[in-house]
Amino acid sequence: MKKRITLFAFVAMFLSLIILPNVTHADAQTPEGELRVGMEAGYAPFNWTQNNDSKGAVKIQGDDSYAGGYDVQMAKKIADKMNRKLVIVKTEWDGLLPALQSGKIDAIIAGMSPTAERSKEIDFSDSYYTSQLVIVTRNDTKYAQATSLEDFKDAKITAQLGTFHYDVVDQIPDVNKQEAMDNFPAMRVALESGVIDGYVSERPEGVTAESVNPELHMVEFSAANGFQTNPEDTQVSVGMRKGDSEIAQVNQILAEIPEDERVEIMDQAIKDQPAAEEVATNSSGKKENVFVRILRQNGGMFLRGTGVTLLLAIVGTTVGTLIGLLVGVFRTLPEAKNKLNRFFQKLFGWLLSAYIEIFRGTPMIVQSAVIYYGIAMAFGIDLNRIAAALFIVSINTGAYMSEIVRGGIFSVDNGQFEAAHAIGMTHGQTMRKVVLPQVLRNILPATGNELVINIKDTSVLSIISVTELFFQGKSAAGTNYLFFQTYFIICVIYFVLTFSATRLLRLVEKKMDGPDAYTRLEDTDVAIEADK
Template sequence: MNRRRFSVIALIALFISFLGAPLITRADEKTPEGELRVGMEAGYAPFNWTQKDDRNGAVRIQGDKAYAGGYDVQMAKKIADKMNRKLVVVKTEWDGLLPALQSGKIDAIIAGMSPTAERRKEVDFSDPYYESQLVIVTRKDTKYAKATSIKDFAGAKITAQLSTFHYDVIPQIPDVNKQEAMDNFPAMRVALESGTIDGYVSERPEGVTAESVNSDLKMVEFDKANGFQTNPEDVQVSVGMRKGDSDMAQVNQTLAGISQDERVKIMDKAIKDQPATDETQSASGKKENVFVRILKQNGSMFLRGTGVTLLLAIVGTTVGTLIGLLVGVFRTLPESDNSAKRGLQKVFGWLLNIYIEVFRGTPMIVQSAVIYYGIAMAFGIDLNRTAAALFIVSINTGAYMSEIVRGGIFAVDQGQFEAAHAIGMTHGQTMRKVVLPQVLRNILPATGNELVINIKDTSVLSIISVSELFFQGKSAAGTNYMFFQTYFIICVIYFVLTFTATRILRVVEKKMDGPSAYVRLDDVEVAVGEDK
């Protein structure tokens, strides 16, 4: 293997190292002294929600210009004050709360989480800071709205949130048509309004909220004899912390100082203060287009989410294309005559094949969870959330682009390689001056397709709570309860982004192709349609 071949290998290794370097902070990084990092969805009103300002005691969300409000936030403030720490709200998807806690990205979960026996195996829970009862939220225009017992829901299509005990109690309903669990409450409310399900299991505060802001929904309550049979800890809500955390005693001491009456007042105020209630009241006072109202309320969130989506898609596609080109060039290197160098070349080729097969053969949402949470849990390496997202999109795109580049290289006639070598050009010169210019044009449509795919697929990064467009839209829908309208706006924004990207790439393709035909006029070659 000559010096040029080693240069290509070194360049690939250096590029990957450079890409990964900014992601790693310190393996033993702890919470900054004086801070209490609390994880919550910020989309489960009235326990927690997202709003655009600090009204009613809301707290700024880490890495975002939005604020978190609700019952959980007020309880978290009391705990942080007692501990003489600054409260930092880390907006995290429900499925990501436990991994975030275990990996050290947050110090506590205060998100309406019940201390079930299964969860106690993984984390420690405080004394309960709220106790509720289970209800079923259904539509007001169905027969189930008049139910007085869970038996009245026999045959109904019922679901609940994924990874909650709410889903586990559904079989207590006789002959129930148990549906697949859903990721979050906004998704369940959309399914309920569309008729996909007949109801979902929830807790009373959420049911009160749903009923108060949407006149089409009905919260069905049950007495003890006719309702769900639960353990006390199932209907309690507690603070989750890492196993053996020494701060747990202080948290319990703080909670013990909050009377039951005060807790009820805080919850009642949270129900009254949530943004959905404000929008309902404003809508009843004056006529205003609902889409205009949503944009006024959440336009800045959508704009920031759009910016993050474009950043991830453009940078990820660009870096991924560079990775694909480097891998593609390496794969065209002829075997060295030296056995040791040839062996090294094969080993590196096998590693590249593993990389390509793994990242092409697994979903990006799984890759995101493994890289962001798995590395932190396994090796204690803390990754910056946005940088990790850029890394994930880039290496995922790189795996696909490497195969696209390989196809582009094969599309170049073999005779051009032979002709270049016949006139004395080296392999590197052949690739740079003859092959790659044609490859770039050949792969341009596929590269554009990858950009469009990345614009849409960045939505899966909500699993690691990256504030891209879909994540912001879901937060808004969970707050304003106008699901169809909010998701329709998000759909339009995605379409505008992909349509614009497609049109721009078409223009670039035409520019690279040049004129379609040439004519010879007065012994001067002139492009058709161009000035002489």
């Protein structure tokens, strides 16, 4: 009976860990009267992140930061005409489509073009901005003097992943096409460092890059010498779910905004972006150390991102270690004598093996997208993003820790099991009082390693709109155009976190090892025999 109760207890605890996030619905479906809009908030001048609500910026959901830019101003006009409150949901570019399809957001207003491939997945409104394609290169290269695509022969050119910009790179004769990059900050860093010779962009972004960084140059082309595109490729539209009845209303609102007003809004966005303000400040003679300026402007964002990263890493590692201990102990249970109990024991063992193999064999970023967006699309369950992130990190860590715990249990000499059973201890007592205390000490270094890994791996959770440290740093770099300096600060913060965690765990290890003067019993016995 005790074995049966223990088995059912393990099953119940394991299932509760799976079910708990599904009933934590802090992010309910869109409340009536809200318009939830997704954007990167790091693609100036279309959208960026700032610390206050100046110049018409809107607060980002779940964060103390604000989003500004052309997209935000257009979103405000749409929300006002619809009599709804605008809510900005900051999301990685790759996460925008699944966020829309799963109901996490109501619309994408993020400088997105209504390409034919995207139109298969979502519907688009009429255009709210039309741009032209340019190539951003460095001033100190021969490509800065280019006037046609042929002048970029043999150049190393790339574009953003998941955009039509990358497809048109093939129009450059004999181009050395590079792998697509995840975002514009990454491309600008690659360009400044000489990894690439240029990247394809739209004119507003090119104007911004050129104005805030004198080392960069935007190359424009005439209609005959430039990229040949379809009208929908250079247009920017509002993305909405397939069959959304509100598209007609959005189109009506956009039709009421004249072209000259749109141009005026874009020109103002270019002037208002934080990077442009820095250029004006520097030109006026007011110099400030670049690292001090970045911390002054974005210190609050970095601090909040650090807090989210630590929360996810510490809680995820702790819960994951608990899962690993439970799985490890379950695997040591002796085979049940009752046939029914033995069947359920084996069935649960197979499920545990499947869980371990699946979560060890797939990347956390894929698990995040499947769990967060997949559950919403399949079952209509809208998870709180932080609760979902904690769940993802915990079960991912638990899969690795279960194998680490298994190794720790096997490292305990079989003689100790036999000795414990010989004095009448049950299996549970043996595990609790003899084996697990040794296992916890043995796996402590590996547990610390998992904590360090989790501190770094939480960066992938930006795909589900979790604004952890790296996502905040990338947003800042996309706003201030100080890529090396911003990423260097983020690197230092990560190092401080991982180094501090390692040092603290070393102190715990020493504490568990006991005083330096501790002498093992067998050593004492040897000394006594020598005296005799």
